[in-house]
Amino acid sequence: MSRGGYRAHTSGQPRRPRQVWLSEEERAVIERAAAQMELTPMAFVAAAGVRAAKAATGSETAVTEKGSAAVPLDVAQARELLDEVRRLRRLMGNVAGNLNDVARHANSTGQLAPETAAVLDFVRRTNERTDAELMGLLRRLR
Structure with missing residues (x-):
């Protein structure tokens, strides 16, 4: 701009x-x-x-001032992408909260809580899901 x-x-x-x-x-x-x-x-x-x-x-791709290719999105598409990113951020916030609970318990007791394995499994699955969803969003932008 x-x-x-x-x-x-x-x-x-x-x-x-x-x-x-x-x-x-x-x-x-x-x-x-x-x-x-x-x-x-x-x-x-x-x-x-x-x-x-x-x-x-289908003419040449628009180029932004910083030189990267701009993706033509209408307002509805942009809002949909923004909602998806917000949902992913909320999900990652939940993951961070769960990890903080595990760390707090380990720091205060010196032991891992019984649910630690489940939380770590949840973190791995969430990261995989987030990566897959972000790749899907990137494919939509191409």
Whole structure:
């Protein structure tokens, strides 16, 4: 993203102004999305339009300012991915809590609790599941 919420001028070609007619509801949605991405509403519309056009026509992949390939996602897809990542983070938080319980017991008594093997097995299974889900998410982004 460029300074001040405007898109970066990467093409080096002159730009011409365009008008977009929006309903009040459409404008409100665009303004909210633009604010979340720290862009002006028109910079958001231009970037989203170009991204959607490239995806629809199968033309070259959009490139972000940092040089990595951008993946065209609609809002619903982005929310779905975000929900999945949040779910995985919660799951990993539960795993960390279980490990802390095992460590606390071992530190206070000098012995491993009887459920230690089950907790460690749960950690291994959760890590495998998390890795598989993250790989699935990465495949969706390609």
